[in-house]
Amino acid sequence: MLRWWMIGLVMVGTILNYLTRSTLGVAAPVMLPDLGITEQQYSWITAAFQAGIMFQTVTGYVLDVIGLRYGLAIFAGAWSLISAAHSLAFNWPMLAALRGAMGLAEGTAQPGGLKVVAEWFPARERGFAGGVYNIGASLGSMLAPPLVAASIYYWSWHAAFIITGGLGFIWVVCWLLFYRPIAEHPRMRADERDYVLGGQERGVLTPVTAPRPSFWAIARRRNLWGIAVPRFLADPTWGTLTFWLPLYLAKERGFDLTQIAIFAWMPFVAADLGCLFGPAVAAWLNKRGVSIVNARRWAFTLGACMMTSLMFVGTVESAYAAIALLCLGGFAHQTLSVTCITMATDLFPSNEVGTVAGIAGTCANFGVLLFSLAVGGLVASVGYGPFFVALAVLDLVAAVWLWTVVKDPAKEATA
Structure with a gap:
């Protein structure tokens, strides 16, 4: 069961990664007036973070080259330090520079997590992991x-920034103490290693023992763009919840800091359930004879259909009804997002997963960047309502793309 301890350690690192990146959004209603930052300037600050995190293409490849143990330790130490340095910011350009640097370091979260899943788990457990x-x-x-x-x-x-940043350094120490590659870990039992390695058959996919292809060879593959474009279309939802929800609640619903503390976390609780619901749907379908890739596509489509609830966030009169719809949106988004992210481990061998996740993550964060700039530039004139409608429509388009572009290796093997 060592593999579950390893994914638990990764989960804790992911918690701290997203805690630090979310600190700015929660502090924004107090911080922006204190520093004299406008909503337009705030959109540039959030865009700087997305520009930095778009370098997942590079950081994912770095993780493939230098390995997870030291790679994640270096990047996690960097984003913890940069997060704490936010406390020194005194204007929006300085804050934007810090956000860009932190985005670059924090972009290793998804590629690193997926590499652990690909290396430590058999194919049938990867969705849940x-x-x-x-x-x-x-x-x-x-x-x-x-x-x-x-x-x-x-x-x-x-x-707030010093506290959340400081927690990351504790995780770095734990990671270096406890993580080793599966082939080298001193506490890995032979039967568990055999179980994991025996479940990593990929059919027509390149064996993991083959030399890793070049970055450009991977970037030319159809299936890469089959999952990268849906992430580009879907991830603006997460950026909206993380960076704009507290401001929306403060400006459109009249919430004060206490009310934001009480309610702004609720969509993320629902999102936690979505993280498990999406893989559960895919696993249920797979057990009934649906190929794993098609099972994940159906789970994604179900999440996209549920995302239509966001269309009504801006029109309901009750603030509590809006919170309920946002919770359903958080649940739906993670249902489809986790499904799409995990699909990389079904379509590519483990020694390419970091690069694939990095390219897909770059596309995802480019989508967040463009959407955030649009919100900052237009929200004063059109309000938040049209943007909630757009989020729902984008996910439906993403579902169509996923079904159209991705080729199922299982079907190609039997063709």
């Missing part, structure tokens, strides 16, 4: 509102 570590994204974002609000209440917004 991917859901487990992705719970960290929701938990980190969920912990941010009460923790950051309490830090601001008792100390200041500066203290």
Whole structure:
């Protein structure tokens, strides 16, 4: 059962990764007036983070080359330090520079987590394992509102960044102490190693013993873009919940800091459930004879259909009804997002997963960047309502793309 301890350690790292990136969004209603930052400038700050995290294409490849143990330790130490340095910011350009640097370092979360899933789990367990570590994204974002609000209440917004950044250094120490590759881990029993390696058959896919292809060879593959474009279309939802939800609640629904602390975490609790629901749907279909790739596509499509609930967030009169719809949106988004992310382990061998996840993550964060700039530039004139409608429509388009472009290796093998 060592593999589950390893994915648990990854989940804790993901919690802290998303906690630090969510700190700014929760602190924004207090921090922006204090520093004299406008909504337009705030959109540039969030865009800087997305620009930095788009370098997942590079960081994922770096993880493939230098390995997970030292690679994740270096990047996690970097984003923890940069997060704490946010406390020193005194204007929006400085804050934007820090966000860009932190985005670059934090972009290793998904490629690193997927590499652990690909290397430590047999194919039939990867969906659930991917859901487990992705719970960290929701938990980190969920912990941010009460923790950051309490830090601001008792100390200041500066203290919030120091506290959340400091937690990351503790994880780095634990990671270096406990993580080793599966072939080298001293506590890995022979029967568990055989179980994992015996379940990694990939049919027509390149064996993991083959030399790793070049970056450009991987980038030319159809299936890569089959999962990268849906992530480009779907991830603006997560960016909206993380960076814009507290401001939406403050400006459109009249919430104060205490109310934001009480309610802003709820969509992320629902998202935690979605992390498990998506893989469960795919596993249920797979047991009934649906290929694993098609099972994940059906789970994604179900999540996209549920995402249509976001269309009504801006029109309902009750703030609590809006929160309920946002919770359903968080659940639906993680249902489809985890499904799409995990699909990389079904379509590519483990020694390519970091690169694939990095390219797909770059596309995802480019989508968040464009959407965030659009919100910052237009929200003053059109409000938030049209953007919630757009999020629902984009996911439906993503589902169509996933069915159209991705080729199922299982079907190609029997053709």
